[in-house]
Amino acid sequence: MTTIRDVAREAGVSIATVSRALRDPAIVKPDTRAKVLETAERLQFRPSHLGRQLAERRHAAAGVVFPDLSGPYYADVVMGYESVAAEVGRSVLISSTRGRADVEKQVTDMAGRCDGLVILGPAVPEPLVQHLKATGTHLVLVARPADAGIDSVSTAATSSATALVRHLLDDGARTFVFVGDPAAGPDVADRHAAVSQALAASGEQTRMSILPVDDLDETNGRRAADALLHDTTGTRTPHCDPSSTLPDAVVCANDELALGLLARLTEAGQEHRVRVTGWDDVMAARWAGLTTVRQPMRELGATAARLLEEQLDGTRTAPRHELLDTELVVRTSSTLLGKEPA
Amino acid sequence: MTTIRDVAREAGVSIATVSRALRDPAIVKPDTRAKVLETAERLQFRPSHLGRQLAERRHAAAGVVFPDLSGPYYADVVMGYESVAAEVGRSVLISSTRGRADVEKQVTDMAGRCDGLVILGPAVPEPLVQHLKATGTHLVLVARPADAGIDSVSTAATSSATALVRHLLDDGARTFVFVGDPAAGPDVADRHAAVSQALAASGEQTRMSILPVDDLDETNGRRAADALLHDTTGTRTPHCDPSSTLPDAVVCANDELALGLLARLTEAGQEHRVRVTGWDDVMAARWAGLTTVRQPMRELGATAARLLEEQLDGTRTAPRHELLDTELVVRTSSTLLGKEPA
DNA sequence: CTGAAAGCGCTTACAG
DNA sequence: CTGAAAGCGCTTACAG
Numbered sequence: 001m002t003t004i005r006d007v008a009r010e011a012g013v014s015i016a017t018v019s020r021a022l023r024d025p026a027i028v029k030p031d032t033r034a035k036v037l038e039t040a041e042r043l044q045f046r047p048s049h050l051g052r053q054l055a056e057r058r059h060a061a062a063g064v065v066f067p068d069l070s071g072p073y074y075a076d077v078v079m080g081y082e083s084v085a086a087e088v089g090r091s092v093l094i095s096s097t098r099g100r101a102d103v104e105k106q107v108t109d110m111a112g113r114c115d116g117l118v119i120l121g122p123a124v125p126e127p128l129v130q131h132l133k134a135t136g137t138h139l140v141l142v143a144r145p146a147d148a149g150i151d152s153v154s155t156a157a158t159s160s161a162t163a164l165v166r167h168l169l170d171d172g173a174r175t176f177v178f179v180g181d182p183a184a185g186p187d188v189a190d191r192h193a194a195v196s197q198a199l200a201a202s203g204e205q206t207r208m209s210i211l212p213v214d215d216l217d218e219t220n221g222r223r224a225a226d227a228l229l230h231d232t233t234g235t236r237t238p239h240c241d242p243s244s245t246l247p248d249a250v251v252c253a254n255d256e257l258a259l260g261l262l263a264r265l266t267e268a269g270q271e272h273r274v275r276v277t278g279w280d281d282v283m284a285a286r287w288a289g290l291t292t293v294r295q296p297m298r299e300l301g302a303t304a305a306r307l308l309e310e311q312l313d314g315t316r317t318a319p320r321h322e323l324l325d326t327e328l329v330v331r332t333s334s335t336l337l338g339k340e341p342a
Numbered sequence: 343m344t345t346i347r348d349v350a351r352e353a354g355v356s357i358a359t360v361s362r363a364l365r366d367p368a369i370v371k372p373d374t375r376a377k378v379l380e381t382a383e384r385l386q387f388r389p390s391h392l393g394r395q396l397a398e399r400r401h402a403a404a405g406v407v408f409p410d411l412s413g414p415y416y417a418d419v420v421m422g423y424e425s426v427a428a429e430v431g432r433s434v435l436i437s438s439t440r441g442r443a444d445v446e447k448q449v450t451d452m453a454g455r456c457d458g459l460v461i462l463g464p465a466v467p468e469p470l471v472q473h474l475k476a477t478g479t480h481l482v483l484v485a486r487p488a489d490a491g492i493d494s495v496s497t498a499a500t501s502s503a504t505a506l507v508r509h510l511l512d513d514g515a516r517t518f519v520f521v522g523d524p525a526a527g528p529d530v531a532d533r534h535a536a537v538s539q540a541l542a543a544s545g546e547q548t549r550m551s552i553l554p555v556d557d558l559d560e561t562n563g564r565r566a567a568d569a570l571l572h573d574t575t576g577t578r579t580p581h582c583d584p585s586s587t588l589p590d591a592v593v594c595a596n597d598e599l600a601l602g603l604l605a606r607l608t609e610a611g612q613e614h615r616v617r618v619t620g621w622d623d624v625m626a627a628r629w630a631g632l633t634t635v636r637q638p639m640r641e642l643g644a645t646a647a648r649l650l651e652e653q654l655d656g657t658r659t660a661p662r663h664e665l666l667d668t669e670l671v672v673r674t675s676s677t678l679l680g681k682e683p684a
Numbered sequence: 685c686t687g688a689a690a691g692c693g694c695t696t697a698c699a700g
Numbered sequence: 701c702t703g704a705a706a707g708c709g710c711t712t713a714c715a716g
Binding site: 044046048049050051053054057059061068069070071072075076078079082083086091092093094095096100106108110112113135259282283284286287288 | 411433630
Binding site: 355356357358359362369370371374393395396397398399 | 701702705707708709710
């Protein structure tokens with residue numbers, strides 16, 4: 001490998017001059033500079049990042065930690081992050097924590113290779129976040145409950161929940177079931193709260209019960225459908241008023257749940273009797289005609305990148321908390337109009 | 343930051359001893375070692391990766407270059423890669439090339455931060471791959487035409503194409519249209535060739551024409567549907583025998599194409615008249631009931647990681663080319679049985 | 685404008 | 701088994 005010494009010797013200058021000519025052209029005499037550049041070019045000199053980084057005591061890299069990249073959500077956030085990071089010349093390290101036993105080691109190790117860390121959602125347990133904060137790691141939290149002292153970017157459920165509720169009310173819905181356990185995590189709690197409040201604020205006479213599920217996957221969506229269907233046939237399940245029948249609308253905590261539920265309802269020939277909505281807008285939602293709430297995923301990543309840059313270049317020291325808006329996407333699953341009557 | 347010197351001073355030994363105690367316990371006297379470890383622990387010493395890497399002249403990192411992470415394909419490959427890399431303690435850098443003007447700079451820069459590079463699909467133009475090879479960069483090519491001198495992992499279309507053709511023939515199909523331009527890229531060419539050969543080898547009297555499209559997206563899938571439908575109403579399009587009607591089966595070069603085509607056919611009320619298949623098995627394929635060919639995406643990534651490790655630790659010098667098998671996933675789109683007759 | 689030198693934080697022959 | 705020293709490849713005060 002050719003090093004800065006080779007270039008210096010060949011060009012007949014000191015390594016300091018080579019370094020300067022390459023980094024800050026202004027402080028070197030034009031002829032000297034030309035000579036150095038020519039030599040560097042001829043020898044195909046590529047400065048070692050390692051040497052430079054050690055001298056500068058910075059990595060010019062940031063790490064992104066996420067649970068998983070399956071499913072479009074985090075993948076898109078990472079893309080948004082990477083595109084901004086690339087612009088400012090910062091490399092991106094990634095690390096997935098799902099199913100890993102040694103998350104602590106994994107993340108602290110990564111912290112040692114980066115100038116800062118971006119944490120997506122529940123990728124890292126809270127105590128570890130606090131530890132990183134305490135040890136002075138530059139952090140940005142994405143789509144995760146904010147800590148007053150740490151930069152964060154999240155999405156706001158409020159406006160979409162209001163739009164969603166308005167839409168369902170307009171279609172005639174008055175009784176609602178929320179599928180998902182608000183106690184299971186901040187995301188679900190947030191969505192549930194937003195929908196509840198939107199209902200309360202609507203001024204309409206409505207009612208919403210909760211059908212808790214543990215994992216937000218298709219299987220549980222199907223189970224939820226079964227639970228709802230049984231209610232109408234007299235089998236009581238605890239989550240609902242015993243006198244209930246199928247609700248007018250089922251608001252699911254995420255799309256997978258909604259897709260499973262929709263599939264089961266369709267199999268049972270009951271899909272025309274209930275409005276169904278999801279949350280996230282995964283790709284399959286489009287094909288299933290699922291009304292849902294879209295998160296600005298790439299923008300989440302891009303914003304995180306900008307926040308981290310501001311921290312690292314010292315532009316800003318006070319923590320900032322960005323709140324991005326979500327968007328209601330109306331498709332066919334949320335309306336009874338035009339469907340076969342019950 | 344606490345460095346190796348702090349630990350050495352505090353423990354009353356030399357930095358060499360600290361280094362040894364931490365890396366190779368065996369060559370240090372037990373008491374000394376215990377003292378060092380205790381001190382390191384107490385001072386919360388984390389060895390600087392930068393210092394270590396410069397001394398060892400290795401990055402303990404690999405770079406993965408891909409076109410994009412939208413869509414599940416490359417995201418899953420990256421996940422497969424990352425999980426193996428994490429096991430062997432190698433960090434993963436990522437870089438997306440889609441829409442980037444300075445791919446060469448971007449990739450060579452990344453090469454300078456890594457011990458090796460994994461290139462997914464068409465992320466990097468061939469001349470650049472050759473340049474990297476020439477400059478001695480450790481490389482693994484994934485899902486991309488192989489170079490005899492470079493490690494590679496790809497999937498084989500043959501067995502799935504055979505299964506796909508067998509399946510369609512069994513359902514009664516004899517006339518086929520392949521949607522996609524084999525001249526547009528190696529993937530499509532490969533798939534087309536595999537299907538053609540499977541048809542030829544079937545011993546049946548069949549015919550397959552090509553309906554070329556440039557981008558493999560939904561919009562073009564819809565257009566392809568329109569082209570096929572027009573053929574049946576007398577409007578001639580150049581790709582088909584003038585006497586043709588709707589073919590028995592439409593084999594699409596990827597799922598997006600197939601999904602768009604399927605959607606358009608459904609709108610036109612003609613979905614029961616033709617069998618449709620895709621390729622890739624994206625998530626939406628499941629919801630659309632699309633028969634398709636699944637690639638072992640995570641396994642592609644994991645295999646790439648193993649190949650790169652073998653290169654880097656010198657276990658193996660001769661290039662290896664892995665070929666993973668694909669799998670036919672039969673759903674409803676590929677059969678006319680049970681559908682409304684024409 | 686340029687060079688000699690110190691330093692970034694480690695590892696590892698080389699002596700002892 | 702341990703230490704002093706050289707070295708990994710850069711950057712950047714400090715002199716001149």
